[in-house]
Amino acid sequence: MSYQSVTEPPRSEPTSSGQGGAQAAPTPAELIARADALVPVLAERAAKTEDQRQVPEETVRDLIDAGLIRIATPKTYGGHGVDIDTLFEVGWRLAQGCGATGWFYAVTQSHNWLMGTASKEVQDEYFTSPDVISSSAFAPTGKSEQVRDGWQISGRWPFSSGVDHAEWVWLGAMDIPRKRQAYLLVPRSEVKIVDDWYPAGLRGTGSKSVVIEEPVFVPEYRVFYPGPAHPEARDRHGRASYGMPQSQVMPIWLSTPLVGMAQGAIKEFARRTPERRLPGGRSHADLPGPQLRLAESAAEADAALALLRADLRDLIEFGAAGKQLTDEERARFRRNHCYTAKLAVSAVNRLYDASGANAILDPSPIARIHRDVNAGSHQIAVAWDNIAELYGRVLLGVEPNMAMW
Known part of the structure; x- marks a missing residue:
């Protein structure tokens, strides 16, 4: 079985985006x-x-x-x-x-x-x-009861990003007898969207609450338990990453946009700074402060990109080989999910602090990026403290402070 992968970001000219007809799959x-x-x-x-x-x-x-x-x-x-x-x-x-x-x-x-x-x-x-397209609210905040051949669920689940565009919604619940979390897949038609999304940042994600007022039945085949690798899915779909536990893959998708925001902030700061003028007409681009801040933030953002790319190469290689991860490898991947988010926030905050009074005025792009990257970093999957402790404990041979799937 061969698996497709791109180990380095390839460069090419844009091609037609049409998807109709019998066109070959895009590279x-x-x-x-x-x-x-x-x-x-x-x-x-x-x-x-x-x-x-x-x-x-x-x-x-x-x-x-x-x-x-x-x-x-x-x-x-x-x-x-x-x-x-x-x-x-x-x-x-x-x-x-x-x-x-x-x-x-x-x-x-x-x-x-x-x-x-x-x-x-x-x-x-x-x-x-x-x-x-589907949305999710994985925190088990609603009410759930296991019944014959499935579950009965009702209640409220907040933070369901993109739910307005979703055909399905994944909702979190706790399987009490097995002491583990379950994801229940529910058709969009069976839930109500409550427009309560007024956050400090990431406003455009539409992460509204999902409500089920009267209990609905979810058949057991639509109940999903996250955790281990799935070699059968890897072999069926020809996708090496299915050979890795979900806990090593899913948090990457919360780090990904944060790293992109940091790259966007660097471009915006580099574009805007030469336009800013001191009394007398001198450009802010001539000052050492902005130059040093831009250099350090760019280094952090590039380091975050490089770290995630390296992890992705490892995950695909390990998944293809069916490798069993050690506790240290599991903890390292989780550490890197959180550390790249930390680097992205640091890179953006440094530039925002040197962007002047206009940076606080809407519709300033760097103000929006500052709001968004800090809001995104509050997602528990990329929060630093607990995972940093986990990694330190594993590296020192101390019992982990949380489960590692």
Whole structure:
């Protein structure tokens, strides 16, 4: 069995984004070029996206028309036959133009990747289109009861990014007898969206609450338990990353847009700084302060990119080989998810602090990036403290402070 992978970000000219007819599947280079072509479009719409508090319909259509929504879809169901490294290269680029769109893209694509490890029965039901979009609210905040052949669930689940565009919703619940979390897949038609999304940042993600007022039944085949590697999915779909535990892969999609936002902030700071003038007409670009800040932030953002690329290469290589990860390797991947987010926040904050009074005024791009990257870093999967402790304990031979799947 051979597995497709892109180990370095290839360079190519943009190609036609049409997906009709019997065209050959686009290469990773072509998909990346399509993402690059969308960056200025997303940047132009970024203020509108934030004002609407959800990703605009035209942006979703652009992502579909460019073939980018089906990157995570398994080839069996009409995907392009690429793996998570291509998804990463596309995802961080989109976030350069609009952090909220990058977040929406990475999160919804993570669901299509994850679905490839589920049973064939639910995959057949879910992938009625290779461009299917779903949202999630994985925290088990609702009410759930296990019944014969399934679950009864009701209640409220907040933070469901992109739910306005979703056909399905993944909802978290606790399997009490087994002491583990479960994800329950529910059709969008069976939930109510509550427009309560008024956050400090990432406003454009549309991460509204999902409510089920009267209990609905979820059949057991639509209940998913995250955790181990799925070699059977790897072999069925020809995707090496399915040979890795989900805990080593899923958090990458929360780091991805943050790293892209940092890259976007660097470009915006470099564009805007020469235009800023001191009394007497001297450009801020001539000052050592902005030069030093830009250099350090660029180094942090590039380091974050390099670290995630290296991890993705390892994950694909290990998954293809069916390698069993050691505790240290598991902890290292989780450390890097969080550390790259930490680097992205640091890079953006440093530039924002040197951007002057105009940086606090809307629709300043760097103000929006500052809001978005700090909001995204609050997601528990990329929060530093607990995972840093986990890694330190494992490295020192101390009992881990949390479970590692």
